[in-house]
Amino acid sequence: GENVEQHPSTLSVQEGDSAVIKCTYSDSASNYFPWYKQELGKRPQLIIDIRSNVGEKKDQRIAVTLNKTAKHFSLHITETQPEDSAVYFCAAGLNTGFQKLVFGTGTRLLVSP
């Protein structure tokens, strides 16, 4: 089955810096890669996703890149703000109508003012 590895487990940056979180997956059939943000004590919420027919996707300060050959994808956050502090999860799955997702172990991002 699918296995997703995520690095780093914790990431501390200064406000305004960029943050990059990386994930690798094992199943070459996976074609859907969402990223979720989970604030302390809250539910995971989708922030951006990418499908295998796209190499990069941007939404304001966040972007995701995908390298299908190497089976890795990354989340990039620019101009970080304290409210970006949260745990970020990557996931991989088959988007064939049911999205059985396998999640990474999460990255705790701390943005210091």
Next chain:
Amino acid sequence: DAGVIQSPRHEVTEMGQEVTLRCKPISGHDYLFWYRQTMMRGLELLIYFNNNVPIDDSGMPEDRFSAKMPNASFSTLKIQPSEPRDSAVYFCASSLAGGEQFFGPGTRLTVL
């Protein structure tokens, strides 16, 4: 829409007791997922339903766990008997036709 609703939000029980967690998906969504979140294992998919039918329960840890979806607006996850290692946050999520999964607020379960 109120989003995915879960109850209770917190549950504290003693080892050996039966625990029932409840979920109301977003109206109109046809997929429902149950996840468990722990520090050690992260977010794990336990089971998911499509149109009230269980599709994949390979993530259910053992026979003590069971899930049902009697109708499109209600699902339960039951643990009987509960054990301390079941302590976790249990999330329910729903989606429409394999689109974005919307998570509920979760149920924090503590088994003493």
